[in-house]
Amino acid sequence: MKILYEVSRIAEDIRTMRIRGAGRIARAAALGLKIAAEKFEGKDGEEFRRYIKDVAEYLRSTRPTAVSLPNALTFIVHRLMISPSEDLEELRSTVVKSAEEFIEYSKKATENIGKIGAKRIEDGDKVLTHCNSSAALSVIIHAFKEGKDIKVYNTETRPKFQGYITARKLLNIGIKTTLIPDSSVRAFMKKIDKVIVGADTVAANGVVVNKIGTSQIALAAKEANVDFYVAAETYKFSPMTVLGEYIVIEERSPKEIVRNMKIPENINIRNPAFDVTPAEYIDAIITEMGIIPPQAAILILKEHYGWAIRDYLIRELSIDEA
Ligand code: RI2
Numbered sequence: 001m002k003i004l005y006e007v008s009r010i011a012e013d014i015r016t017m018r019i020r021g022a023g024r025i026a027r028a029a030a031l032g033l034k035i036a037a038e039k040f041e042g043k044d045g046e047e048f049r050r051y052i053k054d055v056a057e058y059l060r061s062t063r064p065t066a067v068s069l070p071n072a073l074t075f076i077v078h079r080l081m082i083s084p085s086e087d088l089e090e091l092r093s094t095v096v097k098s099a100e101e102f103i104e105y106s107k108k109a110t111e112n113i114g115k116i117g118a119k120r121i122e123d124g125d126k127v128l129t130h131c132n133s134s135a136a137l138s139v140i141i142h143a144f145k146e147g148k149d150i151k152v153y154n155t156e157t158r159p160k161f162q163g164y165i166t167a168r169k170l171l172n173i174g175i176k177t178t179l180i181p182d183s184s185v186r187a188f189m190k191k192i193d194k195v196i197v198g199a200d201t202v203a204a205n206g207v208v209v210n211k212i213g214t215s216q217i218a219l220a221a222k223e224a225n226v227d228f229y230v231a232a233e234t235y236k237f238s239p240m241t242v243l244g245e246y247i248v249i250e251e252r253s254p255k256e257i258v259r260n261m262k263i264p265e266n267i268n269i270r271n272p273a274f275d276v277t278p279a280e281y282i283d284a285i286i287t288e289m290g291i292i293p294p295q296a297a298i299l300i301l302k303e304h305y306g307w308a309i310r311d312y313l314i315r316e317l318s319i320d321e322a
Pocket of ligand 1 (some may be wrong): 021131210211
């Protein structure tokens, strides 16, 4: 299979985290499929279908944890597979339009999460956030733009330090922000009114997979009786978890941890990028469709990904009753 330079560039940028954040990698992958469709040079509809499926698989393999990535690709590939047409130009246009639709939906969803979530932020609140989540930031920024006087505490987020991106963005907008080390979260929790983080994947049972350190923050919030919110678009909910699949936690290079430090030879270093926060530590998940308790994740999945679950049951298990 020939991978176009533009598509391999997108894949490499996702892998190396030049493009990062669950929403952004999903939109970048959708763009990759769109480019592949536009530049496909074959003549045959069947060959086009195979090619797009292979490119989708190639893009999907870049990072394993955020389900937004496979969900974006499946959304587009599914449309292509169910099209009754054999005409190459019609199929090409199906992929291009579906990719554009996903990208548009994704941007709007993040905006709507902000509008909905801002209602949970009160004037005078001190809000803690972790890593760099555009969904979580959308809530904070909307609340601020509504005129609420809020202060943010945001973690550095070792080892990639995405907290600095968050701090810069908030400061540019004029929101007071205090950057804190990840390990100081419990010490600061008594000052905090609300925690709001993003998500890479939400499972059918309501557990949330997000940047490493999130579950410790949830634990500290629970202990201090501080509300803990997750901001996540519906395409961050994982249909395969309904079917019993585990979420793979990405383990990245130890080099990200040690950087230029002198370290003992043969030292064993682990660098998991994400962790799992149990549903009972989460007060609510803010989606573009409304605020739900984490235990209602299964309802979102049935409503939005019923087709994907049904597809799997028919294809793999020959059952048609999802
Ligand atoms: P948005 C990020 O992962 C963080 O874990 C963040 O909370 C999550 O994606 C969601 O980000 P990474 O790509 O989609 O930095 O809300 O590993 O922007």
